[in-house]
Structure formats: C-alpha cells, structure tokens
Amino acid sequence: MTSLTFTSLGGCREVGRNAFLIESGDSNFLLDYGFEIQNSLVPITIPEKINGFFLSHAHIDHSGLIPVLYKSGYNGKTFLTEATSSLAEMLLKDSIKVQERRGEQPRFLTPHIRKFIKNGFIAKYNQKIRLHNGIAEFYDAGHIPGSCQTLLDTNGKRVLYTGDIKFEETEMLHGADTRIKNVDVLISENTYSYKDHPKxxxxxxxxxxxxxxxxxxxxxxxxxxxxxxxxxxxxxxxxxxxxxxxxxxxxxxxxxxxxxxxxxxxxxxxxxxxxxxxxxxxxxxxxxxxxxxxxxxxxxxxxxxxxxxxxxxxxxxxxxxxxxxxxxxxxxxxxxxxxxxxxxxxxxxxxxxxxxxxxxMDFSGHCGRGNLIKYYEKLNPKKILLVHGEHSEKFAQELKGKGFDTIAPKNGEKISL
Missing domain, CATH: 3.40.50.10890 (Rossmann fold)
Structure with a gap:
C-alpha cells in the first residue's frame, strides 16, 4: 500500500493560519490555507504540488491566503460549498483593504480572488466528489453558513477533517452532522478543549x-x-x-x-x-x-x-x-x-x-471540551490529530488516558497515517 501522511503547514498548537497537507500516494490534498491576519502569520510554505484543495469555511484564518495559491501557479479546483464561495470572496476583498490600511503590501490582489472563485467546484453536503485518488464528501459543521467537515476516502483510509465545528443548534444554524461512520483518522479542531460553553x-x-x-x-x-x-x-x-x-x-x-x-x-x-x-x-x-x-x-x-x-x-x-x-x-x-x-x-x-x-457574552461558534470528547467517543477513530487550539498538547495527554491514539502535531511535522 502506498503512503498516507499528514503535514501541518500552520494552525497547530495555535489558533489561526490553518493549512494541512494530506499526501496520498502520488496525490496531494490541501485542507484550508489561512492567514492569521491580526499578527500577519502565514503558513510556513506553499505546497509545490496540489491535486485538490478543500475549504472548510470562509473565515480568513482558513481561507485568507487561497488567492496566493493561484497567484503562485495553482490552477486546480477549490472544493467548497456555495455559501462559502460567496462569503470567502467578500472577506478576501476586505482583507486586501485591511492590509492596505496597515501600510502593508497586499499579499494578493482582486484578480487572484477572481481566479479562486472561477476555479471553485461547488459541492453540497453529502455529495460524493470523485478525485484522482479517492472520494471526498462534505458534512455540515454547524460553525457558520456553508461550513463543512471534509471526509477524504483515499488510499484505504477514511480521514475526517472537522474544520471549525459546533454541535449545539442555534437561532441561525443546525448543529454539526454527527452521522459520519468508519473514520480511521480524525483531524479535529480543539479551540476550546479546556472549557465548556454556557447554554x-x-x-x-x-x-x-x-x-x-x-x-x-x-x-x-x-x-x-x-x-x-x-x-x-x-x-x-x-x-x-x-x-x-x-x-x-x-x-x-x-x-x-x-x-x-x-x-x-x-x-x-x-x-x-x-x-x-x-x-x-x-x-x-x-x-x-x-x-x-x-x-x-x-x-x-x-x-x-x-x-x-x-x-x-x-x-x-x-x-x-x-x-x-x-x-x-x-x-x-x-x-x-x-x-x-x-x-x-x-x-x-x-x-x-x-x-x-x-x-x-460567549456566543462561540465552536464546541466546548465535553462535546468534543462525546464526538470522539461516537466516531471512535483509530487516530486523532489535534489542530486549531492553544491547549492541544494537554488535551492530547488527556485523550490518551481515555484510550485514544492522539497526537498534537507541530507545524512542519510530517505524520504517517
């Protein structure tokens, strides 16, 4: 069987600049490519080869440098929901203004945003997306309109990336879809692994x-x-x-x-x-x-x-x-x-x-520690990788004590799946 690996290009042991590379045989899949705009933190590298790019939702810490991919020569598809495409376009245009107001040279321009939108592959929840080396599927993440969990079925493994996730139903959104089965590897946000939110x-x-x-x-x-x-x-x-x-x-x-x-x-x-x-x-x-x-x-x-x-x-x-x-x-x-x-x-x-x-007032769009643990128990994955959280190392140790094979990756670290 060919190799399957995970590399964090940003977003591990921190909140912001999410960018995760899945290498499956001769295929490279990129999950998010964000920009921590408050402190101008960017992913540590631009992958030389991308066979498929998946955007979990529109927020800039997940979408903020997608135009840079296209500026740097990527001509492939971005797989995303329709709401995410529209909202990301708006937020990316605004981020150019933010960079200019700070006196910074914008990292990309409007034509690069247009190229990203033009190359979007709009997918619905629960729609199977055929890839060169596998199948992808989106599930509602309950975070913001259009947000999704991404399931990659590749190289004999089912890899689920939660994106940002919330299970509690709100005035605005249904909670995240928890009906996903047979997950081998879970790449999970853990922003609030250290506390629960009030009702x-x-x-x-x-x-x-x-x-x-x-x-x-x-x-x-x-x-x-x-x-x-x-x-x-x-x-x-x-x-x-x-x-x-x-x-x-x-x-x-x-x-x-x-x-x-x-x-x-x-x-x-x-x-x-x-x-x-x-x-x-x-x-x-x-x-x-x-x-x-x-x-x-x-x-x-x-x-x-x-x-x-x-x-x-x-x-x-x-x-x-x-x-x-x-x-x-x-x-x-x-x-x-x-x-x-x-x-x-x-x-x-x-x-x-x-x-x-x-x-x-704690109107968080993320779930708290209790609901994270319940989700892990329901999915029962063979391996958990914790991303998008400042308390990942401590949470990983706690999950190991509960019997989960858990890793809190470092940025730049390659992990065999």
Missing part, C-alpha cells in the same frame, strides 16, 4: 437583559459582532425586542449573501424578515444621528479592529448609560482582548478607560 439560551437571555437595561436607561446598546454567522444570529435574537435595531458594517453585505444561499441557514424566511425590519446606516452623519436616541446597534468588527464600531465607541465612550457587548473570540493583541484584559480602549492614539458598561 446558548442562557447567553441569549443575558444579552437581552443587558440591552433592555441599556435602552430603558436611555442608552445605546452597541453589540460588536463578526460579520459572518454571529451578526445574523444576533439579528434573529434582537430584531423583535420592540426597540430600534440597526445593523452596520460588513455584516449587512454578509447577510445579503447568506440570503442568496438560503439552504445555508436554518430559517431563511425568518432571517429575511428580520433583515428587512432593521435599519442600515450608511454614513458617519447617519451614525452620529441615530445614537441621539436609545437603540441597539449590531456592528462590526467583532474584535474592535476597525469597522463602524470604532465610530460608536469614540462617540459613546463617556456615557455610562450606554453599553458595549463583545460576542466572540478575542485574539491576543487585538483591541477587544486588550479591553477585556485591562478595561482600557487602546487604538490609534487613544488610550482610555470606557465609561460604557462593557460585557462579554
């Missing part, structure tokens, strides 16, 4: 309490959100509370794209109704006008790095009746993480303690 309903109820208290006190409730997935979930939770609700930033364009792919969400009719009801400010003047009255604003960026949220914080930071709620993961060295750690808003010449009521 979604409890978090949603707490957020509503914060917003109601803010508005009743004549304040503005600013809810910082990621553009894809989180903003739409928050919209569904908040649009009918009886207050003026606004949606701002890239989340508006993301919602439009999601609605063009209705099968990517649980209740597209409800999302369309909610999106039609909320208002969308389009200028600084309009943003300044709406905060003169109590209201709710769902806005990007989720880590407070750019986006309209900066405008709102600068206008409202001295108003204790107003609130700022962060709703997702805050990476190290981001404005949001600094605010949570120190209580200070530090960005571009500003270093102030906010008088706004600052909160963090």
């Amino acid at each position: 979604r309903r409890e978090v949603a109820d707490k957020l509503k309490e914060i917003i109601q208290e803010t508005v009743y006190n004549n304040g503005v409730a600013v809810v910082a959100s990621f553009a894809v997935g989180r903003a739409q979930e928050l919209l569904l939770l908040l649009y009918n509370l009886g207050f003026d609700v606004y949606m701002d930033g890239m989340s508006v364009e993301a919602t439009k794209r999601i609605l063009l792919n209705p099968s990517s969400v649980k209740n597209p009719k409800q999302l369309k109704k909610a999106f039609g009801r909320v208002r969308k400010p389009r200028s600084s003047q309009e943003r300044s006008r709406i905060i003169k009255k109590p209201c709710v604003i769902i806005t990007t960026a989720g880590m407070l790095q750019g986006g309209p949220v900066e405008h709102y914080i600068k206008k409202l930071h001295n108003r204790p009746e107003c609130s700022l709620t962060l709703t997702g993961y805050q990476a190290v060295n981001t404005v949001g993480r600094t605010l949570l750690d120190t209580g200070r808003y530090v960005t571009e010449g500003i270093n102030e303690k906010l008088k706004m009521n600052v909160n963090f």
